[in-house]
Amino acid sequence: MAATVNLPSVLARLAADQKSVQAAGSTLGEVVSDLTRRYPELGPRLRDEKGQPYPYVIFYVNDEDVRFQGGFQAPIRDGDEVVVVPAIAGG
Amino acid sequence: MTALQEAVASRTGGLEPKSVAFEQPERSGVGTIQPVDQACRLCHAPAPAGPSSICEKCLGPLEPVYDPGRRLPSRAEIESRPHTLWRYREWLPFRGTPVVSLDSGFTPLLDAPALARELGVARVWVKNDAISHPTASFKDRVVATALNAAIAFGIRTVGCASTGNLANSVAAQAARAGLKAWIFVPEDLELGKIIGTSVYGPNLVRVRGNYDQVNRLCSQVADRYGWGIVNVNLRSYYGEGSKTMAFEIAEQLGWRLPSAVVTPMAGGSLITKLHKGLREFRDAGLVSGTLPRFYGAQAAGCAPIVNAVVADSAIEPVVPNTIARSLAIGSPADGRFALEAIRSSGGFGAAPTDPEIVAGIRLLAETTGVFAETAGGVTVAAARRLAQAGRLRPEDEVVLCITGNGLKTIEAVRGDLPEAPVIAPKLRELVALVERTQGPASPAEVN
Numbered sequence: 001m002a003a004t005v006n007l008p009s010v011l012a013r014l015a016a017d018q019k020s021v022q023a024a025g026s027t028l029g030e031v032v033s034d035l036t037r038r039y040p041e042l043g044p045r046l047r048d049e050k051g052q053p054y055p056y057v058i059f060y061v062n063d064e065d066v067r068f069q070g071g072f073q074a075p076i077r078d079g080d081e082v083v084v085v086p087a088i089a090g091g
Numbered sequence: 092m093t094a095l096q097e098a099v100a101s102r103t104g105g106l107e108p109k110s111v112a113f114e115q116p117e118r119s120g121v122g123t124i125q126p127v128d129q130a131c132r133l134c135h136a137p138a139p140a141g142p143s144s145i146c147e148k149c150l151g152p153l154e155p156v157y158d159p160g161r162r163l164p165s166r167a168e169i170e171s172r173p174h175t176l177w178r179y180r181e182w183l184p185f186r187g188t189p190v191v192s193l194d195s196g197f198t199p200l201l202d203a204p205a206l207a208r209e210l211g212v213a214r215v216w217v218k219n220d221a222i223s224h225p226t227a228s229f230k231d232r233v234v235a236t237a238l239n240a241a242i243a244f245g246i247r248t249v250g251c252a253s254t255g256n257l258a259n260s261v262a263a264q265a266a267r268a269g270l271k272a273w274i275f276v277p278e279d280l281e282l283g284k285i286i287g288t289s290v291y292g293p294n295l296v297r298v299r300g301n302y303d304q305v306n307r308l309c310s311q312v313a314d315r316y317g318w319g320i321v322n323v324n325l326r327s328y329y330g331e332g333s334k335t336m337a338f339e340i341a342e343q344l345g346w347r348l349p350s351a352v353v354t355p356m357a358g359g360s361l362i363t364k365l366h367k368g369l370r371e372f373r374d375a376g377l378v379s380g381t382l383p384r385f386y387g388a389q390a391a392g393c394a395p396i397v398n399a400v401v402a403d404s405a406i407e408p409v410v411p412n413t414i415a416r417s418l419a420i421g422s423p424a425d426g427r428f429a430l431e432a433i434r435s436s437g438g439f440g441a442a443p444t445d446p447e448i449v450a451g452i453r454l455l456a457e458t459t460g461v462f463a464e465t466a467g468g469v470t471v472a473a474a475r476r477l478a479q480a481g482r483l484r485p486e487d488e489v490v491l492c493i494t495g496n497g498l499k500t501i502e503a504v505r506g507d508l509p510e511a512p513v514i515a516p517k518l519r520e521l522v523a524l525v526e527r528t529q530g531p532a533s534p535a536e537v538n
Binding site: 006008009010011045054055056057058060063065067068083085086087 | 133143145147149150151152303304307310311314405406407408410422424427
Protein backbone atom coordinates (compact mmCIF):
# COMPACT_ATOMS: atom_id res chain seq x y z
CA MET A 1 0.00 0.00 0.00
CA ALA A 2 1.28 3.49 -0.80
CA ALA A 3 0.03 6.70 0.78
CA THR A 4 0.85 10.34 0.17
CA VAL A 5 2.11 12.00 3.34
CA ASN A 6 1.80 15.79 3.49
CA LEU A 7 4.30 17.39 5.85
CA PRO A 8 4.32 20.89 7.35
CA SER A 9 7.27 23.09 6.39
CA VAL A 10 9.00 22.46 9.69
CA LEU A 11 9.13 18.72 8.89
CA ALA A 12 9.60 19.00 5.13
CA ARG A 13 13.10 20.30 5.79
CA LEU A 14 13.93 16.91 7.26
CA ALA A 15 12.59 15.09 4.17
CA ALA A 16 14.79 16.65 1.51
CA ASP A 17 12.54 19.73 1.44
CA GLN A 18 9.58 17.70 0.18
CA LYS A 19 6.18 18.72 1.50
CA SER A 20 4.55 15.69 -0.07
CA VAL A 21 6.17 12.26 0.21
CA GLN A 22 5.08 8.78 -0.87
CA ALA A 23 5.39 6.10 1.80
CA ALA A 24 4.40 2.45 2.02
CA GLY A 25 2.60 0.44 4.71
CA SER A 26 -0.69 -1.21 5.54
CA THR A 27 -1.08 0.81 8.75
CA LEU A 28 -0.20 4.38 9.65
CA GLY A 29 2.53 3.06 11.93
CA GLU A 30 4.10 1.21 9.00
CA VAL A 31 3.90 4.33 6.85
CA VAL A 32 5.67 6.31 9.56
CA SER A 33 8.31 3.55 9.83
CA ASP A 34 8.89 3.68 6.08
CA LEU A 35 9.30 7.45 6.23
CA THR A 36 11.67 7.17 9.17
CA ARG A 37 13.81 4.59 7.38
CA ARG A 38 14.24 6.89 4.39
CA TYR A 39 14.48 10.14 6.34
CA PRO A 40 15.96 9.22 9.73
CA GLU A 41 15.72 12.75 11.13
CA LEU A 42 11.93 12.63 10.79
CA GLY A 43 11.60 9.69 13.18
CA PRO A 44 11.97 11.44 16.53
CA ARG A 45 9.61 14.21 15.31
CA LEU A 46 6.82 11.79 14.43
CA ARG A 47 6.91 9.22 17.25
CA ASP A 48 8.21 8.97 20.79
CA GLU A 49 10.84 6.64 22.21
CA LYS A 50 8.22 3.89 22.54
CA GLY A 51 7.19 4.26 18.92
CA GLN A 52 3.90 5.91 19.84
CA PRO A 53 2.48 9.19 18.46
CA TYR A 54 3.07 12.35 20.48
CA PRO A 55 -0.01 14.06 21.91
CA TYR A 56 0.92 17.27 20.10
CA VAL A 57 1.59 15.88 16.61
CA ILE A 58 -1.69 14.92 14.99
CA PHE A 59 -2.11 12.60 12.01
CA TYR A 60 -5.11 12.63 9.70
CA VAL A 61 -5.86 9.90 7.15
CA ASN A 62 -8.20 11.14 4.43
CA ASP A 63 -9.19 14.05 6.72
CA GLU A 64 -10.05 11.72 9.64
CA ASP A 65 -8.24 12.25 12.94
CA VAL A 66 -6.42 8.94 13.56
CA ARG A 67 -6.90 9.29 17.31
CA PHE A 68 -10.45 8.11 16.59
CA GLN A 69 -9.21 5.44 14.13
CA GLY A 70 -6.79 3.40 16.24
CA GLY A 71 -3.78 5.72 16.16
CA PHE A 72 -0.80 4.12 14.45
CA GLN A 73 -2.96 1.00 13.90
CA ALA A 74 -5.22 2.96 11.54
CA PRO A 75 -5.42 1.03 8.23
CA ILE A 76 -3.91 2.51 5.08
CA ARG A 77 -5.15 1.78 1.58
CA ASP A 78 -3.55 2.58 -1.74
CA GLY A 79 -3.92 6.25 -2.55
CA ASP A 80 -4.73 7.38 0.99
CA GLU A 81 -3.69 10.88 1.99
CA VAL A 82 -1.97 11.40 5.33
CA VAL A 83 -1.65 14.90 6.78
CA VAL A 84 0.66 15.70 9.70
CA VAL A 85 -0.24 18.76 11.76
CA PRO A 86 1.49 20.01 14.92
CA ALA A 87 -1.26 20.48 17.51
CA ILE A 88 -0.48 24.02 18.50
CA ALA A 89 -3.56 25.77 17.22
CA GLY A 90 -6.94 26.16 18.83
CA GLY A 91 -9.17 28.47 20.79
CA MET B 92 -7.25 23.16 -7.29
CA THR B 93 -8.95 22.88 -3.92
CA ALA B 94 -12.04 24.90 -2.99
CA LEU B 95 -9.87 27.09 -0.78
CA GLN B 96 -7.34 27.71 -3.54
CA GLU B 97 -10.19 28.60 -5.89
CA ALA B 98 -11.55 31.04 -3.35
CA VAL B 99 -8.12 32.59 -2.89
CA ALA B 100 -7.58 32.80 -6.63
CA SER B 101 -10.92 34.53 -7.10
CA ARG B 102 -9.90 37.13 -4.53
CA THR B 103 -6.39 37.61 -5.80
CA GLY B 104 -7.10 37.65 -9.50
CA GLY B 105 -5.58 34.20 -9.90
CA LEU B 106 -2.18 35.14 -8.55
CA GLU B 107 -0.26 32.24 -7.10
CA PRO B 108 -0.04 32.44 -3.33
CA LYS B 109 3.34 32.72 -1.73
CA SER B 110 4.45 29.54 0.00
CA VAL B 111 6.24 30.65 3.14
CA ALA B 112 7.74 34.02 2.29
CA PHE B 113 6.07 36.82 4.22
CA GLU B 114 4.75 39.95 2.63
CA GLN B 115 6.62 43.13 3.32
CA PRO B 116 4.99 45.87 5.39
CA GLU B 117 3.37 48.65 3.43
CA ARG B 118 4.02 51.16 6.13
CA SER B 119 7.45 50.29 7.39
CA GLY B 120 8.79 52.65 9.97
CA VAL B 121 5.42 53.34 11.58
CA GLY B 122 5.71 50.65 14.23
CA THR B 123 8.12 50.79 17.08
CA ILE B 124 7.06 47.46 18.51
CA GLN B 125 9.38 44.47 18.52
CA PRO B 126 8.26 40.97 19.54
CA VAL B 127 10.51 39.13 21.98
CA ASP B 128 12.26 35.83 21.27
CA GLN B 129 10.63 32.51 22.05
CA ALA B 130 11.38 29.13 23.62
CA CYS B 131 9.71 25.73 23.54
CA ARG B 132 7.32 25.04 26.40
CA LEU B 133 8.31 21.36 26.32
CA CYS B 134 12.02 21.03 25.51
CA HIS B 135 12.91 24.68 26.29
CA ALA B 136 14.94 25.05 23.09
CA PRO B 137 15.28 28.73 22.15
CA ALA B 138 13.66 30.10 19.00
CA PRO B 139 13.92 33.55 17.46
CA ALA B 140 11.05 36.02 17.37
CA GLY B 141 8.96 35.23 14.32
CA PRO B 142 5.63 34.07 12.93
CA SER B 143 6.13 30.48 14.03
CA SER B 144 4.70 28.79 17.09
CA ILE B 145 6.25 25.36 16.64
CA CYS B 146 9.55 24.21 18.08
CA GLU B 147 11.79 22.97 15.29
CA LYS B 148 13.47 20.57 17.69
CA CYS B 149 10.44 18.71 19.07
CA LEU B 150 7.34 20.28 17.46
CA GLY B 151 6.17 21.46 20.87
CA PRO B 152 4.51 24.87 21.29
CA LEU B 153 6.65 28.00 21.61
CA GLU B 154 6.08 30.79 24.10
CA PRO B 155 7.65 34.21 24.50
CA VAL B 156 10.71 34.65 26.69
CA TYR B 157 10.85 37.76 28.86
CA ASP B 158 14.00 39.46 30.05
CA PRO B 159 14.03 38.72 33.78
CA GLY B 160 16.02 41.91 34.33
CA ARG B 161 13.55 44.20 32.64
CA ARG B 162 12.24 47.11 34.64
CA LEU B 163 8.77 46.46 36.08
CA PRO B 164 6.32 49.21 37.06
CA SER B 165 4.90 49.82 40.52
CA ARG B 166 1.19 49.67 41.35
CA ALA B 167 1.02 53.47 41.22
CA GLU B 168 2.71 53.60 37.84
CA ILE B 169 0.28 51.07 36.41
CA GLU B 170 -2.68 52.94 37.89
CA SER B 171 -1.53 56.14 36.20
CA ARG B 172 -1.73 54.59 32.75
CA PRO B 173 -4.73 54.53 30.38
CA HIS B 174 -7.43 51.95 31.10
CA THR B 175 -6.44 49.47 28.41
CA LEU B 176 -4.66 46.14 28.43
CA TRP B 177 -1.44 47.93 27.46
CA ARG B 178 -1.13 49.31 30.99
CA TYR B 179 0.47 45.91 31.70
CA ARG B 180 2.80 46.09 28.72
CA GLU B 181 5.87 44.90 30.63
CA TRP B 182 4.17 41.48 30.84
CA LEU B 183 3.26 41.41 27.15
CA PRO B 184 5.71 39.93 24.63
CA PHE B 185 7.07 43.08 23.05
CA ARG B 186 9.64 45.78 23.37
CA GLY B 187 8.55 49.27 22.33
CA THR B 188 5.02 50.55 22.09
CA PRO B 189 1.96 49.01 20.42
CA VAL B 190 0.95 50.39 17.04
CA VAL B 191 -2.63 49.08 16.61
CA SER B 192 -5.52 47.90 18.80
CA LEU B 193 -4.67 50.39 21.50
CA ASP B 194 -8.10 50.50 23.14
CA SER B 195 -8.97 46.96 24.24
CA GLY B 196 -9.06 45.66 27.78
CA PHE B 197 -9.98 46.90 31.24
CA THR B 198 -13.49 45.53 31.38
CA PRO B 199 -15.56 45.82 34.57
CA LEU B 200 -15.25 43.51 37.57
CA LEU B 201 -18.76 43.38 39.02
CA ASP B 202 -19.72 42.56 42.58
CA ALA B 203 -22.50 39.95 42.34
CA PRO B 204 -24.05 39.47 45.81
CA ALA B 205 -27.28 37.87 44.60
CA LEU B 206 -25.33 35.31 42.62
CA ALA B 207 -23.10 34.70 45.65
CA ARG B 208 -26.20 33.90 47.68
CA GLU B 209 -27.42 31.53 44.97
CA LEU B 210 -24.09 29.72 44.95
CA GLY B 211 -23.68 29.77 48.73
CA VAL B 212 -20.26 31.46 48.75
CA ALA B 213 -19.05 34.57 50.53
CA ARG B 214 -18.60 36.71 47.45
CA VAL B 215 -18.80 36.48 43.68
CA TRP B 216 -17.13 38.83 41.23
CA VAL B 217 -18.03 38.74 37.57
CA LYS B 218 -15.21 39.67 35.20
CA ASN B 219 -17.32 41.01 32.40
CA ASP B 220 -15.60 40.62 29.05
CA ALA B 221 -19.08 40.43 27.52
CA ILE B 222 -18.62 44.17 26.96
CA SER B 223 -15.04 44.04 25.77
CA HIS B 224 -14.03 46.52 23.09
CA PRO B 225 -14.42 46.18 20.15
CA THR B 226 -16.29 42.88 19.70
CA ALA B 227 -17.72 41.90 23.08
CA SER B 228 -15.51 38.96 23.97
CA PHE B 229 -12.17 38.30 25.64
CA LYS B 230 -10.73 37.48 22.23
CA ASP B 231 -10.22 41.22 21.77
CA ARG B 232 -7.27 40.87 24.16
CA VAL B 233 -5.43 38.15 22.27
CA VAL B 234 -6.10 39.67 18.88
CA ALA B 235 -4.66 42.98 20.08
CA THR B 236 -1.35 41.33 20.87
CA ALA B 237 -1.39 39.07 17.80
CA LEU B 238 -1.97 41.94 15.36
CA ASN B 239 0.87 43.96 16.83
CA ALA B 240 3.11 40.93 16.33
CA ALA B 241 1.83 40.53 12.77
CA ILE B 242 2.63 44.12 11.91
CA ALA B 243 6.06 43.89 13.51
CA PHE B 244 6.78 40.85 11.33
CA GLY B 245 5.65 42.67 8.19
CA ILE B 246 2.56 40.51 7.71
CA ARG B 247 -0.35 42.22 5.97
CA THR B 248 -2.82 39.33 5.78
CA VAL B 249 -4.08 37.86 9.04
CA GLY B 250 -6.65 35.22 9.84
CA CYS B 251 -7.88 32.64 12.29
CA ALA B 252 -9.69 29.40 12.87
CA SER B 253 -12.59 30.31 15.07
CA THR B 254 -15.70 29.19 16.88
CA GLY B 255 -17.02 32.73 16.46
CA ASN B 256 -15.68 35.21 18.96
CA LEU B 257 -12.18 35.14 17.55
CA ALA B 258 -13.60 35.58 14.05
CA ASN B 259 -15.45 38.70 15.17
CA SER B 260 -12.37 40.17 16.78
CA VAL B 261 -9.87 39.42 14.01
CA ALA B 262 -12.27 40.82 11.42
CA ALA B 263 -12.89 44.03 13.37
CA GLN B 264 -9.35 44.73 14.47
CA ALA B 265 -7.86 43.83 11.08
CA ALA B 266 -10.30 46.20 9.41
CA ARG B 267 -9.26 49.03 11.70
CA ALA B 268 -5.57 48.23 11.25
CA GLY B 269 -5.88 48.13 7.47
CA LEU B 270 -4.91 44.45 7.26
CA LYS B 271 -6.47 41.85 4.98
CA ALA B 272 -8.24 39.03 6.78
CA TRP B 273 -9.07 35.41 5.94
CA ILE B 274 -11.29 33.88 8.56
CA PHE B 275 -12.32 30.23 8.82
CA VAL B 276 -15.30 29.03 10.87
CA PRO B 277 -17.47 25.92 11.09
CA GLU B 278 -20.38 26.12 8.68
CA ASP B 279 -23.06 25.84 11.37
CA LEU B 280 -21.98 28.78 13.55
CA GLU B 281 -24.60 30.98 15.19
CA LEU B 282 -25.99 33.71 12.91
CA GLY B 283 -24.84 36.49 15.23
CA LYS B 284 -21.26 35.36 14.95
CA ILE B 285 -21.42 35.05 11.17
CA ILE B 286 -22.94 38.51 10.73
CA GLY B 287 -20.71 39.88 13.47
CA THR B 288 -17.74 38.83 11.36
CA SER B 289 -18.80 39.49 7.79
CA VAL B 290 -19.87 43.06 8.55
CA TYR B 291 -16.21 44.07 8.84
CA GLY B 292 -15.49 42.94 5.27
CA PRO B 293 -13.04 40.04 5.74
CA ASN B 294 -12.77 36.98 3.53
CA LEU B 295 -15.00 34.74 5.65
CA VAL B 296 -14.91 31.04 4.81
CA ARG B 297 -17.47 28.62 6.27
CA VAL B 298 -16.05 25.12 6.40
CA ARG B 299 -18.13 21.95 6.30
CA GLY B 300 -16.83 20.42 9.50
CA ASN B 301 -16.37 21.01 13.20
CA TYR B 302 -13.88 23.39 14.77
CA ASP B 303 -11.14 20.79 15.01
CA GLN B 304 -11.37 20.25 11.27
CA VAL B 305 -11.32 24.00 10.66
CA ASN B 306 -8.30 24.21 12.90
CA ARG B 307 -6.42 21.57 10.95
CA LEU B 308 -7.19 23.39 7.72
CA CYS B 309 -5.88 26.62 9.20
CA SER B 310 -2.60 25.01 10.21
CA GLN B 311 -2.16 24.04 6.57
CA VAL B 312 -3.23 27.51 5.43
CA ALA B 313 -0.62 29.19 7.63
CA ASP B 314 2.02 26.85 6.28
CA ARG B 315 1.06 27.37 2.64
CA TYR B 316 0.36 31.09 2.40
CA GLY B 317 2.49 32.59 5.14
CA TRP B 318 -0.42 34.59 6.47
CA GLY B 319 -0.51 35.52 10.12
CA ILE B 320 -3.07 33.08 11.46
CA VAL B 321 -3.38 34.52 14.93
CA ASN B 322 -4.06 31.27 16.77
CA VAL B 323 -1.68 29.18 14.69
CA ASN B 324 1.63 30.75 13.70
CA LEU B 325 1.17 33.87 15.86
CA ARG B 326 -0.13 31.85 18.78
CA SER B 327 2.87 32.45 21.00
CA TYR B 328 2.22 36.21 20.97
CA TYR B 329 -1.56 35.87 20.78
CA GLY B 330 -1.96 33.77 23.92
CA GLU B 331 -0.14 36.21 26.17
CA GLY B 332 -2.94 38.75 25.69
CA SER B 333 -5.16 36.57 27.85
CA LYS B 334 -2.99 37.28 30.89
CA THR B 335 -4.35 40.82 30.99
CA MET B 336 -7.67 39.50 32.25
CA ALA B 337 -5.84 38.16 35.30
CA PHE B 338 -3.89 41.39 35.78
CA GLU B 339 -7.12 43.39 35.72
CA ILE B 340 -8.79 41.07 38.23
CA ALA B 341 -5.92 41.52 40.67
CA GLU B 342 -5.82 45.30 40.24
CA GLN B 343 -9.60 45.72 40.38
CA LEU B 344 -9.75 43.70 43.59
CA GLY B 345 -7.39 46.27 45.11
CA TRP B 346 -4.15 44.47 44.33
CA ARG B 347 -5.06 41.17 45.91
CA LEU B 348 -6.05 37.66 44.90
CA PRO B 349 -9.43 35.92 45.06
CA SER B 350 -9.60 32.43 46.54
CA ALA B 351 -11.09 30.79 43.44
CA VAL B 352 -11.44 31.48 39.72
CA VAL B 353 -13.93 29.70 37.46
CA THR B 354 -13.28 30.04 33.77
CA PRO B 355 -14.54 28.40 30.58
CA MET B 356 -12.17 26.17 28.65
CA ALA B 357 -12.07 25.47 24.94
CA GLY B 358 -8.50 24.98 23.71
CA GLY B 359 -7.33 25.38 27.31
CA SER B 360 -5.24 28.50 26.76
CA LEU B 361 -7.21 31.03 28.82
CA ILE B 362 -7.04 29.18 32.14
CA THR B 363 -3.33 28.58 31.60
CA LYS B 364 -2.69 32.25 30.95
CA LEU B 365 -4.83 33.43 33.87
CA HIS B 366 -2.78 31.21 36.15
CA LYS B 367 0.45 32.46 34.60
CA GLY B 368 -0.64 36.09 34.86
CA LEU B 369 -1.44 35.95 38.56
CA ARG B 370 1.80 34.09 39.21
CA GLU B 371 3.73 36.81 37.37
CA PHE B 372 2.03 39.53 39.40
CA ARG B 373 2.87 37.71 42.61
CA ASP B 374 6.47 37.21 41.49
CA ALA B 375 6.64 40.95 40.77
CA GLY B 376 5.45 41.72 44.30
CA LEU B 377 2.28 43.44 43.08
CA VAL B 378 0.08 40.95 44.95
CA SER B 379 0.84 38.50 47.71
CA GLY B 380 -0.57 35.33 49.18
CA THR B 381 -1.75 32.02 47.83
CA LEU B 382 -2.73 31.78 44.20
CA PRO B 383 -6.43 31.05 43.73
CA ARG B 384 -7.75 27.61 42.95
CA PHE B 385 -8.49 27.44 39.23
CA TYR B 386 -11.66 25.67 38.15
CA GLY B 387 -12.24 24.81 34.51
CA ALA B 388 -15.71 24.76 32.97
CA GLN B 389 -16.70 22.86 29.84
CA ALA B 390 -20.00 21.71 28.40
CA ALA B 391 -20.90 18.08 29.04
CA GLY B 392 -21.09 17.64 25.28
CA CYS B 393 -17.45 18.61 24.84
CA ALA B 394 -15.41 18.12 27.99
CA PRO B 395 -12.04 16.57 27.15
CA ILE B 396 -10.17 18.61 29.78
CA VAL B 397 -12.77 18.24 32.54
CA ASN B 398 -12.97 14.51 31.82
CA ALA B 399 -9.22 14.26 32.37
CA VAL B 400 -9.43 16.28 35.60
CA VAL B 401 -12.21 14.11 36.99
CA ALA B 402 -10.59 10.83 35.93
CA ASP B 403 -7.09 12.04 36.85
CA SER B 404 -5.92 10.91 33.45
CA ALA B 405 -4.45 12.28 30.25
CA ILE B 406 -6.67 14.10 27.76
CA GLU B 407 -8.57 12.04 25.22
CA PRO B 408 -10.07 14.00 22.33
CA VAL B 409 -13.85 13.93 21.86
CA VAL B 410 -16.31 14.78 19.10
CA PRO B 411 -18.20 17.91 20.27
CA ASN B 412 -21.98 17.96 20.64
CA THR B 413 -23.18 20.99 22.60
CA ILE B 414 -24.95 24.31 22.24
CA ALA B 415 -21.81 25.95 23.65
CA ARG B 416 -20.18 26.17 20.26
CA SER B 417 -17.55 28.67 21.33
CA LEU B 418 -16.18 25.93 23.60
CA ALA B 419 -16.68 23.07 21.13
CA ILE B 420 -13.06 22.09 20.70
CA GLY B 421 -12.71 18.34 21.03
CA SER B 422 -8.93 18.34 20.72
CA PRO B 423 -7.69 21.09 23.04
CA ALA B 424 -4.21 22.23 21.99
CA ASP B 425 -3.35 23.59 25.43
CA GLY B 426 -5.22 20.92 27.35
CA ARG B 427 -2.12 19.53 29.05
CA PHE B 428 -1.17 22.98 30.31
CA ALA B 429 -4.74 23.62 31.47
CA LEU B 430 -4.56 20.39 33.46
CA GLU B 431 -1.35 21.57 35.09
CA ALA B 432 -2.92 24.89 36.08
CA ILE B 433 -5.95 23.17 37.58
CA ARG B 434 -4.06 20.45 39.41
CA SER B 435 -1.22 22.61 40.72
CA SER B 436 -3.65 25.18 42.10
CA GLY B 437 -5.88 22.66 43.87
CA GLY B 438 -8.81 23.34 41.57
CA PHE B 439 -11.12 21.00 39.71
CA GLY B 440 -13.50 20.94 36.76
CA ALA B 441 -17.21 20.69 36.02
CA ALA B 442 -19.15 20.00 32.84
CA PRO B 443 -22.83 21.02 32.96
CA THR B 444 -25.41 19.81 30.47
CA ASP B 445 -26.96 22.02 27.80
CA PRO B 446 -30.14 22.69 29.86
CA GLU B 447 -27.94 23.66 32.81
CA ILE B 448 -26.00 26.00 30.52
CA VAL B 449 -29.20 27.81 29.51
CA ALA B 450 -30.20 28.01 33.18
CA GLY B 451 -26.75 29.41 33.92
CA ILE B 452 -27.19 32.16 31.34
CA ARG B 453 -30.52 33.08 32.88
CA LEU B 454 -29.20 32.94 36.45
CA LEU B 455 -26.39 35.36 35.63
CA ALA B 456 -28.76 37.69 33.80
CA GLU B 457 -31.46 37.64 36.50
CA THR B 458 -29.06 38.06 39.44
CA THR B 459 -26.37 40.29 37.98
CA GLY B 460 -27.74 41.98 34.89
CA VAL B 461 -25.15 40.46 32.58
CA PHE B 462 -26.21 38.65 29.40
CA ALA B 463 -23.51 36.11 28.65
CA GLU B 464 -23.13 33.86 25.66
CA THR B 465 -23.24 30.10 26.09
CA ALA B 466 -19.68 29.96 27.43
CA GLY B 467 -20.81 32.22 30.27
CA GLY B 468 -23.69 29.88 30.93
CA VAL B 469 -21.19 27.05 31.13
CA THR B 470 -19.12 29.00 33.65
CA VAL B 471 -22.06 29.87 35.90
CA ALA B 472 -23.56 26.39 35.69
CA ALA B 473 -20.17 24.85 36.43
CA ALA B 474 -19.79 27.15 39.44
CA ARG B 475 -23.19 25.98 40.67
CA ARG B 476 -22.13 22.35 40.33
CA LEU B 477 -18.82 23.02 42.06
CA ALA B 478 -20.57 24.79 44.92
CA GLN B 479 -23.11 21.99 45.32
CA ALA B 480 -20.25 19.49 45.42
CA GLY B 481 -18.44 21.50 48.10
CA ARG B 482 -15.53 22.35 45.81
CA LEU B 483 -16.42 26.04 46.14
CA ARG B 484 -16.68 26.73 49.84
CA PRO B 485 -18.88 29.09 51.88
CA GLU B 486 -15.90 31.31 52.72
CA ASP B 487 -14.72 31.57 49.13
CA GLU B 488 -14.36 34.77 47.16
CA VAL B 489 -14.93 33.58 43.61
CA VAL B 490 -14.23 35.28 40.29
CA LEU B 491 -16.34 34.06 37.37
CA CYS B 492 -14.79 34.83 33.99
CA ILE B 493 -17.51 35.79 31.53
CA THR B 494 -15.86 35.78 28.15
CA GLY B 495 -18.54 36.65 25.61
CA ASN B 496 -21.81 38.47 25.01
CA GLY B 497 -25.20 36.77 24.95
CA LEU B 498 -26.44 38.82 22.03
CA LYS B 499 -24.20 36.65 19.86
CA THR B 500 -25.93 33.41 20.81
CA ILE B 501 -29.58 34.29 21.27
CA GLU B 502 -30.54 30.97 19.66
CA ALA B 503 -29.44 29.22 22.84
CA VAL B 504 -31.98 30.92 25.12
CA ARG B 505 -34.72 31.98 22.75
CA GLY B 506 -36.83 28.88 23.23
CA ASP B 507 -36.40 28.96 26.99
CA LEU B 508 -37.79 32.43 27.58
CA PRO B 509 -41.51 33.30 27.83
CA GLU B 510 -43.16 35.08 24.93
CA ALA B 511 -43.67 38.74 25.76
CA PRO B 512 -47.40 39.58 25.81
CA VAL B 513 -48.78 41.90 23.15
CA ILE B 514 -51.50 44.40 24.09
CA ALA B 515 -53.35 47.26 22.46
CA PRO B 516 -52.21 50.77 23.48
CA LYS B 517 -55.04 50.97 26.03
CA LEU B 518 -54.63 51.34 29.79
CA ARG B 519 -57.42 48.86 30.57
CA GLU B 520 -55.53 46.12 28.70
CA LEU B 521 -52.39 46.91 30.66
CA VAL B 522 -54.34 46.87 33.96
CA ALA B 523 -55.75 43.49 33.05
CA LEU B 524 -52.28 42.23 32.23
CA VAL B 525 -50.81 43.52 35.50
CA GLU B 526 -53.61 41.88 37.48
CA ARG B 527 -53.11 38.59 35.63
CA THR B 528 -49.38 38.80 36.31
CA GLN B 529 -49.25 39.90 39.95
CA GLY B 530 -52.84 40.03 41.20
CA PRO B 531 -55.07 43.06 41.84
CA ALA B 532 -53.21 46.20 42.84
CA SER B 533 -53.67 47.53 46.38
CA PRO B 534 -55.07 51.07 46.67
CA ALA B 535 -51.64 52.38 47.75
CA GLU B 536 -50.13 51.23 44.43
CA VAL B 537 -52.69 53.08 42.27
CA ASN B 538 -52.64 56.82 41.69
